[in-house]
Amino acid sequence: MTPYPPEHLLHVLHEHQQQFLYISDQAICEIASRLKLPRAQVEAVTEFYAFFHRAPRGRFDILFSNCTSCGDQKLMQQLCDRLEVSVDQTRSDGLISIGQTSCIGMCDHGASALVNGLTITSLSEQIIEEMASLIESETPVSAWPTSWFQIGNNIRKEGLLLTESLEAGAALKAIAGRSSDEILNEITASGLKGRGGAGFSTGLKWKLCRDADSDLRYVVCNADEGEPGTFKDRILLNSHADTLFEGMTICGQVIGATQGYLYLRGEYRYMLDALQATLQSRHEAGLLGSNILGSGFDFDISIVVGAGAYICGEESALIESIEEKPGIPRIRPPFPVTSGLWGKPTVVNNVETLVAAARIALHGHQWFETSGTWQSKGSKLLSVSGDCARPGIYEYPFGTTVQQILDDAGAENVQAVQVGGPAGRLIGEDHFSNHIAFEDIATGGSFMIFDKSHDLLEVISNFTHFFAHESCGFCTPCRVGTRLLKNGLDKICSGHGTAHDLDELQRTAALVSRRSHCGLGMTAPNPVRDGIKSFPQLFEAKLLHKEMEPEFNLDASLEEARSLTNRDDAEAHL
Ligand SMILES: Cc1cc2nc3c(=O)[nH]c(=O)nc-3n(C[C@H](O)[C@H](O)[C@H](O)COP(=O)(O)O)c2cc1C
Ligand code: SF4
Numbered sequence: 001m002t003p004y005p006p007e008h009l010l011h012v013l014h015e016h017q018q019q020f021l022y023i024s025d026q027a028i029c030e031i032a033s034r035l036k037l038p039r040a041q042v043e044a045v046t047e048f049y050a051f052f053h054r055a056p057r058g059r060f061d062i063l064f065s066n067c068t069s070c071g072d073q074k075l076m077q078q079l080c081d082r083l084e085v086s087v088d089q090t091r092s093d094g095l096i097s098i099g100q101t102s103c104i105g106m107c108d109h110g111a112s113a114l115v116n117g118l119t120i121t122s123l124s125e126q127i128i129e130e131m132a133s134l135i136e137s138e139t140p141v142s143a144w145p146t147s148w149f150q151i152g153n154n155i156r157k158e159g160l161l162l163t164e165s166l167e168a169g170a171a172l173k174a175i176a177g178r179s180s181d182e183i184l185n186e187i188t189a190s191g192l193k194g195r196g197g198a199g200f201s202t203g204l205k206w207k208l209c210r211d212a213d214s215d216l217r218y219v220v221c222n223a224d225e226g227e228p229g230t231f232k233d234r235i236l237l238n239s240h241a242d243t244l245f246e247g248m249t250i251c252g253q254v255i256g257a258t259q260g261y262l263y264l265r266g267e268y269r270y271m272l273d274a275l276q277a278t279l280q281s282r283h284e285a286g287l288l289g290s291n292i293l294g295s296g297f298d299f300d301i302s303i304v305v306g307a308g309a310y311i312c313g314e315e316s317a318l319i320e321s322i323e324e325k326p327g328i329p330r331i332r333p334p335f336p337v338t339s340g341l342w343g344k345p346t347v348v349n350n351v352e353t354l355v356a357a358a359r360i361a362l363h364g365h366q367w368f369e370t371s372g373t374w375q376s377k378g379s380k381l382l383s384v385s386g387d388c389a390r391p392g393i394y395e396y397p398f399g400t401t402v403q404q405i406l407d408d409a410g411a412e413n414v415q416a417v418q419v420g421g422p423a424g425r426l427i428g429e430d431h432f433s434n435h436i437a438f439e440d441i442a443t444g445g446s447f448m449i450f451d452k453s454h455d456l457l458e459v460i461s462n463f464t465h466f467f468a469h470e471s472c473g474f475c476t477p478c479r480v481g482t483r484l485l486k487n488g489l490d491k492i493c494s495g496h497g498t499a500h501d502l503d504e505l506q507r508t509a510a511l512v513s514r515r516s517h518c519g520l521g522m523t524a525p526n527p528v529r530d531g532i533k534s535f536p537q538l539f540e541a542k543l544l545h546k547e548m549e550p551e552f553n554l555d556a557s558l559e560e561a562r563s564l565t566n567r568d569d570a571e572a573h574l
Helices: 009-020 025-035 039-048 073-083 125-136 170-174 180-190 202-211 232-239 241-255 266-284 315-322 351-363 365-369 402-409 456-470 476-493 499-515 519-523 526-534 536-540 559-564
Strands: 060-065 096-101 113-115 118-120 155-157 218-223 259-264 300-305 346-350 379-386 392-397 414-419 425-428 446-451
Touching (some): 180 241, 180 351, 202 346, 218 241, 232 266, 232 351, 315 346, 346 351, 425 526, 456 526, 456 536, 499 519, 526 536
Parallel strands (some): 218 346
Antiparallel strands (some): 060 113, 414 425
């Protein structure tokens, strides 16, 4: 068995961060020398990932989600007030740091936070109060109430994938004796398309990788699940890990790979031990390792855990991250199928895609094809959250209407739905009769509901801040453009925007989506563009009726100088 790589740079930095609360210059040198990596690489990685810090964090390091579904600013402020610390600061005695992080994938569990990397959900004022007392008494997190750390699946509707729990090895046994061509044909005939968002044909992806000329190939499972509002892979990793590993093994057999990697988002670290245990039991059952089920086929899987970078969900950034580098997307082509991990042909598939592939191998393509639409076969797992009575996981055949989902989730007075997360589409009532399908409304799985009491501009602003924060900074249109979008929207939201600012916002949005290097920048303007198109009245109501209002208020910015010099007379103003 390839063990969990204890010496992977991200893992070593994580251990160091946990133990010493930051990564010092000296630590960087020592780690670089121990791992035989350039010092500059270790430093660049430390600075790239949000979960590593160059200055000491508190002994209790709390990150509140700032997602519209699993974040709650009021509760964060309550804890700050109670422990006398500001957001993004470490208290002078080093006891506590409180900060914010992007969605942690707990949108069906209400307000959530990471405490020393562990997830606590369903936060309430009472829990915050108890938490503050535990922190003040320096009670280790391991002694905090276990119920706070329990994370249920919240499955509300089962379909093709969720109804049945596959016995370990069932799909591998079903394909025993079949050639890789036969298995590939089965996957291709099923019409399975990638569930990570882009919807590329899985059969074709596997074929392109298999046909690429190389001595080595790799299978990578993308379990980065960072799109705000998405948590469906969490459920599959939690309850269908065997099927997922079976899907990876089948992919390995088809393309001729002997090694696979599961890239697990850092926020899901709490599942690591269970996933390792599943890998171990598969080894013991002869379902991983050498000569799997006596077939002569060798295949192994290792897990790499990320460290708080949404961009690492983009497949080439993810590959960079597995290669122990900052997650900066590569220039494509070449695509991973011909040049992926360490330059070798690599299949990158989403968790749900690989689970579906294992099922297709077991039941055959007809079983899969009976569900869905002509262009979108099978089912889709949706992570439903926001203003509804029943948030959770819903599995639907493709072709289900948005309205049906809203009804099932008990959503009333709905103003808008964000389908596919901030990178997806913000739709209003006029689209509720549309269908979830690649040919209509495509989604990686996020389905966030906003009722009429919600300030949609605030939601759009939250998404715009998210992209500005998560831009990796590699290319100028995205690095600068996402900040311009954020600033422009903030100006409008605060009541200082004019018609000119709205035009500028649209111009910038068009430029960012056209000129950015990767999918993050290309989709970052979606919330602003959809918002202006579908809900123009929200923006117009905020505009000032004048030509132009300067973004920078020079007179206000001199306030500090006035107060330092104790002057407030007319001459001290512009
Ligand atoms: C910014 C960005 C973030 C992404 N995040 C994810 C993710 O968290 N999970 C995922 O499976 N795909 C994600 N993708 C899509 C992947 O790049 C890739 O298309 C996908 O993993 C391929 O798997 P599939 O063919 O099974 O869908 C992301 C893409 C972009 C541009
Ligand atoms: S578009 Fe944004 S996230 Fe993508 S490479 Fe450019 S700066 Fe990085």
